Amino acid sequence: MIKALDLKIQGMTCAACAQASERAVRKLGGVAEASVNYATERLSVSYDDAALGIDDIKAAVAKAGYEAVDDRSEKEAVIPVGGMTCASCSAAVERALSRTAGVKLASVNLATERATIRYDPALTRISALKDAIRKAGYEPRALETADRVDAHREEKEREISSLKTRVFVSAAFSIPLFYLAMGMMLGWPVPAALDPMHQGLRFALVQLALVVPVMIAGSRFYRVGFKALWHRAPNMDSLIAIGTSAALAYSLWSTAGIARGDHHLVESLYFETVGVIITLILLGKWLEAGSKGRTSESIKKLMGLRPKTATVLHDGVGQELPIEEVEVGDLVLVRPGEKIPVDGVVVSGSGAVDESMLSGESLPVDKAPGDRVVGASLNKHGALTVRATEVGADTALARIVKLVEDAQGSKAPIARMADVVSGYFVPAVFVIALAAAITWLALGHGVVFALTVFVAVLTIACPCALGLATPTAIMVGTGRGAESGVLFKSGAALETAHAIDTVVLDKTGTITKGEPALTDLVAAPGAGVDELLALAAAAEKASEHPLGEAVVKAASERGLSLDEVADFEAVPGQGIRATVGGRAVLIGNARHLAAAGVDVSGAAAAVERLSGEGKTPLIVAADGRWLGLVAVADTVKESSAAAVAALKRMGIEVAMITGDSRRAAEAIARQVGIDRVLAEVLPADKAAEVAKLQAEGRRVAMVGDGINDAPALAHADLGVAIGSGTDVAMESADVVLMRSELTDVPTAMRLSRAVIRNIRQNLFWAFGYNVLGIPVAAGLLYAFGGPLLNPVIAAAAMALSSVSVVTNALRLRRFKAAA
Numbered sequence: 035m036i037k038a039l040d041l042k043i044q045g046m047t048c049a050a051c052a053q054a055s056e057r058a059v060r061k062l063g064g065v066a067e068a069s070v071n072y073a074t075e076r077l078s079v080s081y082d083d084a085a086l087g088i089d090d091i092k093a094a095v096a097k098a099g100y101e102a103v104d105d106r107s108e109k110e111a112v113i114p115v116g117g118m119t120c121a122s123c124s125a126a127v128e129r130a131l132s133r134t135a136g137v138k139l140a141s142v143n144l145a146t147e148r149a150t151i152r153y154d155p156a157l158t159r160i161s162a163l164k165d166a167i168r169k170a171g172y173e174p175r176a177l178e179t180a181d182r183v184d185a186h187r188e189e190k191e192r193e194i195s196s197l198k199t200r201v202f203v204s205a206a207f208s209i210p211l212f213y214l215a216m217g218m219m220l221g222w223p224v225p226a227a228l229d230p231m232h233q234g235l236r237f238a239l240v241q242l243a244l245v246v247p248v249m250i251a252g253s254r255f256y257r258v259g260f261k262a263l264w265h266r267a268p269n270m271d272s273l274i275a276i277g278t279s280a281a282l283a284y285s286l287w288s289t290a291g292i293a294r295g296d297h298h299l300v301e302s303l304y305f306e307t308v309g310v311i312i313t314l315i316l317l318g319k320w321l322e323a324g325s326k327g328r329t330s331e332s333i334k335k336l337m338g339l340r341p342k343t344a345t346v347l348h349d350g351v352g353q354e355l356p357i358e359e360v361e362v363g364d365l366v367l368v369r370p371g372e373k374i375p376v377d378g379v380v381v382s383g384s385g386a387v388d389e390s391m392l393s394g395e396s397l398p399v400d401k402a403p404g405d406r407v408v409g410a411s412l413n414k415h416g417a418l419t420v421r422a423t424e425v426g427a428d429t430a431l432a433r434i435v436k437l438v439e440d441a442q443g444s445k446a447p448i449a450r451m452a453d454v455v456s457g458y459f460v461p462a463v464f465v466i467a468l469a470a471a472i473t474w475l476a477l478g479h480g481v482v483f484a485l486t487v488f489v490a491v492l493t494i495a496c497p498c499a500l501g502l503a504t505p506t507a508i509m510v511g512t513g514r515g516a517e518s519g520v521l522f523k524s525g526a527a528l529e530t531a532h533a534i535d536t537v538v539l540d541k542t543g544t545i546t547k548g549e550p551a552l553t554d555l556v557a558a559p560g561a562g563v564d565e566l567l568a569l570a571a572a573a574e575k576a577s578e579h580p581l582g583e584a585v586v587k588a589a590s591e592r593g594l595s596l597d598e599v600a601d602f603e604a605v606p607g608q609g610i611r612a613t614v615g616g617r618a619v620l621i622g623n624a625r626h627l628a629a630a631g632v633d634v635s636g637a638a639a640a641v642e643r644l645s646g647e648g649k650t651p652l653i654v655a656a657d658g659r660w661l662g663l664v665a666v667a668d669t670v671k672e673s674s675a676a677a678v679a680a681l682k683r684m685g686i687e688v689a690m691i692t693g694d695s696r697r698a699a700e701a702i703a704r705q706v707g708i709d710r711v712l713a714e715v716l717p718a719d720k721a722a723e724v725a726k727l728q729a730e731g732r733r734v735a736m737v738g739d740g741i742n743d744a745p746a747l748a749h750a751d752l753g754v755a756i757g758s759g760t761d762v763a764m765e766s767a768d769v770v771l772m773r774s775e776l777t778d779v780p781t782a783m784r785l786s787r788a789v790i791r792n793i794r795q796n797l798f799w800a801f802g803y804n805v806l807g808i809p810v811a812a813g814l815l816y817a818f819g820g821p822l823l824n825p826v827i828a829a830a831a832m833a834l835s836s837v838s839v840v841t842n843a844l845r846l847r848r849f850k851a852a853a
Contacts, residue, residue: 036066039088039156041077043070044101058098062086077102111160113149115142116173117258119319120270121452121501122460123172126262130170134158144498145505149174171261197320204251204316208309211244215306230300238289241305245282252312268460270497274315276464277492277825278308284485302482304489311493311829318833322498322840339410340431344375347419360425368418376409377424385416437523437770438516446525448793449504452800459497463808467491470812486825490811494828498836499803503796506843511789518851519773520782527768530752531786533733537681537779538712538724538746540738541692541699544756544776545706546668548739550580552588553649554665556640564594566662570654572596573612573619577604581650581666609652620655627655634660648694648701675706677776682707684783687732691715691723691746720746737779754779781851788849796839803835 043055056070059077064085069078079091088104095102118124124142127149131140136157142149151163164174214237217224230237249256252274259275262268281304288299345352347365357375360366365381368374374387386398389411398414401407407420409429426432471488475481508525515522522528539545555563571589574582576599589596597615604610609622611630620627624641627634632655640663644651649667653660678688689710692699699713712723720736724746727734736743736750747753747767755767756774771778807828816822 036080037083037156039077039079039081039091041079041091041095042103043077043095044103055095055098055100055102058094059091062090062094065091109153109155111151111153111163113151113160113163113167114175115147115149115167116175117254118142118144118147118172119258120144120460120497122269122497123262123271124501126170126265126269127167127172130166131163134162134166137163143505144501145509169265171258171265194320194323197316197323200251201313201316201320204248204309204313207244207247208306208313211241211248211309212306214241214244215303231297234292234297234300235289237300238285238292238303238305241303242285242289245305245309248309248312249278249282252316255312255315268464270460270495272460273463273492273495274311277467277489278311280485281307281311281489281825284481304485307489307825310826311489314826314829314833315493318837321833321837322502339373341373341375341410345369358426360422362422362425364422364425366420366422368413368420370413370415370417372413374407374409374411374413374418374420376420376422377429378407378409378420378422380405380407380418381421382419383417385418386414387418388412388414434516434521434772437521438512440523446504446508446529446793448529448790448797449525452500452503452797455500455801459495459500459804463491463495466808466812474813483822486822487811487813489825490823490828491808493825494807494811494823494832495804496800496807496832496835499796499800499839502836502839502843503800504793506840507789507792507796507846510843510846511785511792511849514846514849515782515785518778518781518785518849519771519775520778520785521770521772522782522786523768523770527752528786528789530733531735531769531783532790534686534735534752534783536687536689536727536732537735537737537783538689538691538727538750539678539708539776539779540720540736540743540746541690541694541702542668543739544737545674545690545702545708546670548668550584550650550666551669552584552664553667553669554644554651555662556637556644556665557662558636558660561661563662564592566654567592567664568594568596569614569617569619569656569661570621570652570664572599572614573602573610573621575599576602576612577610579604581652582610584666585652585664614656617656618658621652624653627653627660630655630658632658632660636660637663646697646701648698670702670705671776673775673777677779678707680777680780681783684780686783689727691720693717718745721749724749735779735783737776739774754782778851785849788846792843792846796842799842800835800839803831807831 053070055077056068059065059068059070059079062081064082066080066082067078068080070076077091077095081091092102092104115127118127121144124144128140128142131137131142131149131151134140134153136154137151138154139152140149141151149163149167153163167174213222214224214228216222227233228237228240255271255274256279259269259271259273263272263276284302285304285308288302291299340357342357343354344357344360345367346355346360347353347367352367360376366375366378368385370385380401380403382403384400384402387401387407388398389408401416401418406423407418408431409424410431424430427436467488470491471484474487475484504525508528511528512522512525515528522531542548552567555567557563557566567585567589571586571594574585575596577583600613602610602612605622605626608626608629609620611618611620613619620630620632624634624637634653634655637651637653637660641651641653644663644665647667649665651663651665653663655661681688687710688708689712690699690703690706690708691712692702693715694702694713696711696713699711703709703711715723720738720743724734724736728751733752734750735752735754736746737754737756738744738747739756743755747755752769753767754769754771756771769782771782811823811828813822
């Protein structure tokens with residue numbers, strides 16, 4: 035088969051190099067065409083993959099003195115898979131995809147019923163991946179995109195509705211079947227025409243007639259189960275199919291014997307076992323499907339926030355279009371009471387926008403021209419015209435949904451053992467069932483006894499509980515986290531967070547607001563506070579320094595009128611000088627004022643005190659006389675102290691890292707209750723400080739918001755980015771706090787602990803159920819004088835086991851963000 039390949043060629047310095055490498059490849063047997071472009075430094079080759087491989091082509095280029103590099107970009111596809119019923123099914127699909135040429139990684143999640151595949155588009159296509167799924171015995175569905183979410187949801191609802199119908203049909207026939215089979219034994223009235231002692235053949239045929247509709251209702255167990263056996267990848271359906279088929283075959287043999295006149299065989303009919311097993315397992319699957327649907331409700335809620343249409347302005351005229359048709363640069367009209375359809379910038383109009391879906395802030399935020407708005411937020415009042423800057427998959431809401439979906443589809447390391455066990459589980463159960471039946475036969479028990487044991491072992495085994503134990507808890511946990519403003523990027527991050535024992539908080543923008551604010555006004559004797567602030571603000575109005583902006587903002591909030599400024603001059607590292615209303619004003623440090631002959635000895639004590647509190651004091655003088663000082667500081671967020679206290683209550687040590695002086699850093703640390711301070715740390719050294727903590731044997735989480743925090747976020751065991759921070763920080767992080775509230779850090783840790791505790795409970799139940807249930811079904815209790823497990827009871831236990839795991843995971847929906 036002829037394939038096309040594109041490789042990068044390194045080491046070429048001229049056109050002759052390109053010719054040499056091209057000739058080397060052309061000489062290979064099986065090469066149909068080869069071309070090297072010197073300008074792009076790329077080799078394009080068509081070759082017969084039966085005659086040679088990529089390594090042969092690379093070797094030929096290397097022999098010519100150059101290096102061929104396979105730099106093709108990987109693609110990722112998410113394919114919904116139908117027909118999976120247990121962990122063995124997902125393992126079979128995963129194996130089939132992993133064996134497909136060009137697939138780098140395949141991960142199948144039973145709870146979400148999705149296969150996530152990373153593949154080389156030059157070696158395989160989506161159609162080949164779907165073929166691999168079909169050959170494994172399962173049904174690939176249409177690829178999921180944002181506009182197919184509703185269709186997928188409707189498909190799941192149809193599936194649940196179909197299961198419900200099958201349950202009721204099955205029950206309608208299996209209940210009278212069970213009554214008829216057990217009536218005489220339990221003393222219930224049975225029509226004389228169906229008396230098994232006198233009308234044995236009719237008794238058997240009526241049971242056969244009743245069991246056939248039940249088997250039709252459960253036909254997928256046989257269709258999927260035997261197909262999986264054919265592909266040598268048996269699953270839960272295979273266990274049910276073989277167990278019930280064995281019981282049916284024996285019952286048919288007994289019916290034939292009754293027809294020949296052996297009426298004692300009426301006691302060897304197992305039609306009711308087949309009917310009740312199928313009904314109970316269908317019931318379990320229906321309950322499980324409904325529960326699994328509720329695990330993804332958080333995604334449905336997030337997707338429901340997005341408006342379906344937008345009013346796009348063309349030449350001043352509004353036209354309502356589907357949200358998918360809005361392009362970057364379009365002008366979108368948002369009326370009062372409407373949701374903003376896309377991310378963008380306000381170009382005209384003003385209003386108040388409710389952004390609680392993203393920020394958690396309950397009060398509407400005022401918006402004016404130039405302000406950014408976020409798609410899915412609600413315009414409470416005032417009409418806005420918004421220029422779209424991000425649409426479709428690039429909007430903040432779409433990225434959040436993608437993060438949550440990726441996390442829900444990922445596997446946590448704790449699931450590894452369950453995945454390994456699931457791969458061998460069903461074949462092992464077959465072997466145990468067969469061995470138990472043969473053993474009891476060898477010990478002198480009859481065929482009926484051995485068949486009972488065989489069917490009971492096959493029906494009680496439950497690989498579903500193993501497969502659902504971890505992904506359902508992760509789905510509910512990550513979804514609940516998203517509703518609380520905490521986005522976990524993967525199942526691994528969710529698991530790592532529970533083991534964190536040290537949290538390192540960046541100071542600026544994380545503990546503090548990241549914006550300087552006026553904190554203190556100290557007037558000299560004989561000077562007024564308003565006079566002091568008005569002079570300082572008027573002079574600083576011409577400054578571009580953030581400290582000066584804080585002073586101006588404070589004066590504006592107090593409604594002070596500011597005089598005109600002339601002769602403004604900034605002195606780097608010292609302060610400013612200016613003429614305000616005819617007065618010569620100096621603002622800055624003591625050295626700056628002393629150089630101008632101003633006596634600032636009276637300000638020394640206040641400067642010392644404020645500096646010790648981590649504030650920046652600015653001394654103000656006018657006409658050669660000290661008037662007082664203003665202090666500016668990056669103020670602490672209201673939630674910081676509460677967050678630190680919550681982490682300490684959880685047994686987590688909290689440290690602060692900053693480039694500030696130790697004195698200033700310790701002042702901030704005292705305000706919020708932090709004992710360990712890493713001060714005077716250069717941005718490039720933050721990752722090294724994290725490494726030192728890890729060298730002490732600590733599991734470290736780093737919380738930050740800036741570009742300079744990115745290396746430390748990546749180096750930490752868990753990187754946590756504040757939602758108001760930079761995109762670089764969020765890319766480097768494992769967890770994103772959407773609301774920029776530090777109290778969400780303990781929330782993330784508590785949620786992680788709750789999820790891991792839930793997963794451990796689920797795994798304990800799943801393993802414990804099978805470890806105890808299978809030996810009991812095999813006759814262990816009977817061997818020591820106890821009862822023999824009826825296959826019907828085994829089926830009921832099996833049906834309830836997977837439901838119990840999913841129900842336990844759903845308890846996480848009650849998780850409360852507040853400690």
